[in-house]
Amino acid sequence: MGTLRYAILGLLNRKAMTGYDLSKEFQTSLAEFWHAKHSQIYPELKALAEDGLITFQTEITGTVLEKKVYSITQAGKAEFLQWERSKSKIKQLPKDEFKLRLFFSDSLPKEAQIQLLTNHLEQHQERLEQLHNDLSKFDAIPPTQAAAFSDYLVLLGAISREQSMCDWLKTCIALCEKNSPFTSLDRSSKNGQ
Template structure:
């Protein structure tokens, strides 16, 4: 399944965007749980246009710069809605290189393993701090206006889940380090 397709459709459902805007979204809020590179985004945009799910208009920025401003078509809205309503099984294909290393940890020396886990713990704590900062900014900007119908609601839910994920990961890393002693 081309999940990137649905990420782009969802972004365009919120507002018209350029390819640059879409790529920036993957470095921002979407980047907390999904990644895509320019080399993936632009070919996907071409496919979506060819499939009639999105369209674009060429706009001029400044004196000469032409940009494509993408928007959803009626067919794109229907495709997005159908995907949103589809019930999926739990995705078990998540790739986590650290967990792969952990699976083979017996191949390491104990001190190397502790260093690996300590490094991951520090990284996860930094990530948790960053997520907390983003949540504080979101709550400061929107406060009690974050309701189900607001575009920020989904970001709020994903952000609070990411925070819980990092807290759980940190607890597991701390317990694992203690167990290594």
């Protein structure tokens, strides 16, 4: 099964949800590490139901509006927990357009190279501030068995990632501003030729 299916099973293992509720979780709680579009979630829900890993009940809201509330089955819980306990290898790093642009930034004037780095730094600083705001919602470290504790751990990881990225970008900007001798090396020197 694809990882998206396990993400859905994991959410439903916490509580029953509608498709809309699941979409909101991917936009909020899971957004730091996993993305899924509305158009991806519903086909997965259908497949999970066909495989007997989830079930749903149709509820009527108002006089006409129907909504499906999904919940995990015992088979779904077993499948999810097997995946949760399994060991996995570190995957190849995802594609990163900014780092690709930075790799070739020797073709830019120094000012443009610094601007490229500065723009990216500003975005990561905004993201870091948002994550610190999210962290401030926790009055204390949640109990280890609570779902909030796992959320807290992932949030700490996201803060660490963004802080590290900001530190690295500041170092890059400082090196460019100093006009380090390394920035004048041509591409063949970089490749050890």
